[in-house]
Amino acid sequence: MSIFxxxxxxxxxxxxxxxxxxxxxxxxxxxxxxxxxGVTPGKGGQDVEGIPIYNDVADAxxxxxxxxxxxAVPPGGAADAVLAAAEAGIRLVVCIxxxxxxxxxxLLWARLRRDFPRTRLVGPNCPGVISPGKCNIGxxxxxxxxxxxxxxxxxxxxTLTYQALHELSQQGVGQTTCVGIxxxxxxxxxxxxxxxxxxxxxxxxxxxxxxxxxxxxxxxxAEYIRNEMTKPVVAYIAGVTAPEGRKMGHAGAIVSxxxxxxxxxxxxxxxxxxxxxxxxxEAGELMVSVVRALSGKWSADQPRL
Amino acid sequence: MDLVEYQGxxxxxxxxxxxxxxxxxxxxxxxxxxxxxxxxxVVVKAQVQVGGRGKAGGVKLAAxxxxxxxxxxxxxxxxxxxxxxxxxxxxxxxxxxKEYYASFTLDRASRNHLAMVSARGGIDIxxxxxxxxxxxxxxxxxxxxxxxxxxALQLVxxxxxxxxxxxxxxxxxxxxxxxxxEGDADLVEVNPLxxxxxxxxHALDAKVTLDDDAxxxxxxxxxxxxxxxxxxxxxLAKEKGLNYIGLNGTVGIIANGAGLAMxxxxxxxxxxxxxxxxxxxxxxxxxxxxxxxxxxxxxxPNVQVILVNIFGGIVRCDEVAQGILDALERVELSSxxxxxxxxTNSKQARTMxxxxxxxxxxxxxxxxxxxxxxxxxxxxRS
Numbered sequence: 135m136s137i138f139x140x141x142x143x144x145x146x147x148x149x150x151x152x153x154x155x156x157x158x159x160x161x162x163x164x165x166x167x168x169x170x171x172g173v174t175p176g177k178g179g180q181d182v183e184g185i186p187i188y189n190d191v192a193d194a195x196x197x198x199x200x201x202x203x204x205x206a207v208p209p210g211g212a213a214d215a216v217l218a219a220a221e222a223g224i225r226l227v228v229c230i231x232x233x234x235x236x237x238x239x240x241l242l243w244a245r246l247r248r249d250f251p252r253t254r255l256v257g258p259n260c261p262g263v264i265s266p267g268k269c270n271i272g273x274x275x276x277x278x279x280x281x282x283x284x285x286x287x288x289x290x291x292x293t294l295t296y297q298a299l300h301e302l303s304q305q306g307v308g309q310t311t312c313v314g315i316x317x318x319x320x321x322x323x324x325x326x327x328x329x330x331x332x333x334x335x336x337x338x339x340x341x342x343x344x345x346x347x348x349x350x351x352x353x354x355x356a357e358y359i360r361n362e363m364t365k366p367v368v369a370y371i372a373g374v375t376a377p378e379g380r381k382m383g384h385a386g387a388i389v390s391x392x393x394x395x396x397x398x399x400x401x402x403x404x405x406x407x408x409x410x411x412x413x414x415x416e417a418g419e420l421m422v423s424v425v426r427a428l429s430g431k432w433s434a435d436q437p438r439l
Numbered sequence: 440m441d442l443v444e445y446q447g448x449x450x451x452x453x454x455x456x457x458x459x460x461x462x463x464x465x466x467x468x469x470x471x472x473x474x475x476x477x478x479x480x481v482v483v484k485a486q487v488q489v490g491g492r493g494k495a496g497g498v499k500l501a502a503x504x505x506x507x508x509x510x511x512x513x514x515x516x517x518x519x520x521x522x523x524x525x526x527x528x529x530x531x532x533x534x535x536x537k538e539y540y541a542s543f544t545l546d547r548a549s550r551n552h553l554a555m556v557s558a559r560g561g562i563d564i565x566x567x568x569x570x571x572x573x574x575x576x577x578x579x580x581x582x583x584x585x586x587x588x589x590x591a592l593q594l595v596x597x598x599x600x601x602x603x604x605x606x607x608x609x610x611x612x613x614x615x616x617x618x619x620x621e622g623d624a625d626l627v628e629v630n631p632l633x634x635x636x637x638x639x640x641h642a643l644d645a646k647v648t649l650d651d652d653a654x655x656x657x658x659x660x661x662x663x664x665x666x667x668x669x670x671x672x673x674x675l676a677k678e679k680g681l682n683y684i685g686l687n688g689t690v691g692i693i694a695n696g697a698g699l700a701m702x703x704x705x706x707x708x709x710x711x712x713x714x715x716x717x718x719x720x721x722x723x724x725x726x727x728x729x730x731x732x733x734x735x736x737x738x739x740p741n742v743q744v745i746l747v748n749i750f751g752g753i754v755r756c757d758e759v760a761q762g763i764l765d766a767l768e769r770v771e772l773s774s775x776x777x778x779x780x781x782x783t784n785s786k787q788a789r790t791m792x793x794x795x796x797x798x799x800x801x802x803x804x805x806x807x808x809x810x811x812x813x814x815x816x817x818x819x820r821s
Contacts, residue, residue, distance in 0.1 A: 235653035243550050244582040275752040277783055291698020296752035300782055320550050349547040372701040375708040413706045415807050
């Protein structure tokens with residue numbers, strides 16, 4: 135199984151006629167994702183390599199049965215695009231757009247929270263969601279993922295996510311789902327949301343979590359893991375040496391004072407029983423050894439591994 | 440973008456937040472003219488992007504022209520924690536009865552806006568937060584609801600502000616909230632917000648951080664001058680559109696993705712080295728971007744070695760390798776370069792780099808291995 139997406143997920147790409155949307159939307163389709171429609175206001179009736187374009191998301195839902203959306207539109211229009219998807223009844227919206235103003239993100243989240251509680255937003259500013267072999271929404275390269283589980287990955291960083299996928303795949307350790315929640319200050323989906331999904335997913339046997347400085351998402355994850363999770367978690371936190379008070383790329387990755395430091399996050403996770411790695415390579419190695427240890431116990435009921 | 444005090448106050452004023460009458464001055468003569476204009480006594484304040492100005496002698500009260508001349512000439516050119524004072528803010532002095540604190544920022548935990556108000560302003564608010572958190576009244580604000588006068592009045596009452604200050608302070612909070620929202624500020628902070636001896640409330644300091652991502656809808660921001668400390672390397676990087684932060688170490692770093700770049704800094708540190716910079720060249724890593732990145736790092740005299748750490752996801756490693764080789768033909772490096780490429784097509788990429796291996800170009804297989812090698816080279820040359 136997988137979380138958030140599966141082989142039946144039908145995806146509409148908002149902004150499919152733009153350069154980013156076209157590039158990644160077609161890549162997602164080539165991976166095997168059911169990309170059933172595109173939306174660009176004013177371009178309804180056209181198509182992108184056979185994918186029909188509609189003027190609004192509601193049409194894509196009514197005509198093509200889309201139930202997930204991939205938002206690849208520029209920062210000025212991204213929040214409205216997400217809302218349009220929610221209004222059309224889309225249950226999962228993946229927004230890769232970077233540099234959305236923080237006020238727009240906060241307002242967007244407030245609207246979703248109040249008016250569309252059943253719509254899940256992943257991102258903004260995230261690599262997306264991939265369930266290897268089933269569905270890939272976003273900018274993750276499908277080549278570096280390996281189907282079959284048993285690892286679930288959740289990450290705030292893009293390239294570190296790819297690195298994690300790659301290292302596990304190289305060792306023959308597959309993934310159930312990999313969710314990039316993005317590095318922005320107001321994420322639609324948090325670490326805890328994804329961890330809860332993995333805890334409930336029978337095929338996910340272990341979790342790899344990649345965090346970074348800023349905010350308290352990792353600390354909240356630690357609390358959830360301590361109280362609710364029974365599956366092993368390996369974590370890596372980037373930004374131990376980041377200078378205070380400087381933004382490092384992600385709007386979210388900022389350290390002010392003592393709160394949100396990598397050290398505080400690592401301590402909170404370790405105290406919750408998480409295996410904390412010091413660098414991405416070590417995180418991969420530790421995850422592989424956790425999975426190998428599990429597979430002995432597991433092979434009786436899960437011959438696939 | 441962080442504003443200095445006077446810029447923050449001018450930003451406040453756009454939204455109706457009351458501030459003291461004041462003017463900027465870059466010379467002693469301008470300071471005298473400004474003081475004559477705003478009326479004595481005045482406060483002469485250094486405009487630098489660093490805390491602790493008062494302790495460093497950067498804030499002085501002047502009763503008359505002679506004192507303005509003395510203080511202005513002393514403060515201009517003063518070195519405050521490495522920041523040289525080039526601009527002053529001359530402000531009419533305020534008779535302070537009480538000092539409060541007020542701020543708006545994003546509460547990431549609740550994904551709401553957060554207002555904080557305290558009757559104990561004027562000092563380090565983090566210290567207040569640590570020692571007596573109950574002294575700070577907090578209000579979560581749903582962006583859909585906003586902040587009205589009534590809620591603001593409740594907040595300043597909860598914070599224990601003096602009765603005569605309540606109405607005015609509530610009004611100022613509503614104005615500050617507008618400044619925070621419509622002004623696209625990540626932070627607005629007033630410390631102190633003062634009650635004067637004649638019963639007026641106004642902002643005596645201003646800390647404003649603007650959200651760079653909102654610049655596209657604020658053409659007026661282009662008029663805000665970058666004040667004070669500008670890192671030459673960061674300036675060059677900015678011109679080239681690179682996400683660069685200057686640091687003090689000897690290992691120049693180039694990585695793709697903010698997370699991987701941060702992680703590279705960490706790993707260099709773990710193996711005993713120190714990074715000269717943070718540089719994220721983003722997802723695509725073509726020759727143009729790579730050449731720009733190498734050029735910026737090349738201007739840093741502290742750099743003893745350059746560490747390139749790229750993970751190819753969408754971008755193929757053989758393209759990146761070609762980009763690096765092309766860039767090296769365009770930029771003559773003053774330091775050796777250690778390169779780790781992993782991900783899509785990494786085998787081809789490694790073969791390409793191996794063909795050019797020398798004492799100046801060192802391919803490595805893993806991130807850890809590359810960091811170790813780079814730190815070794817940096818150590819060997821320093």
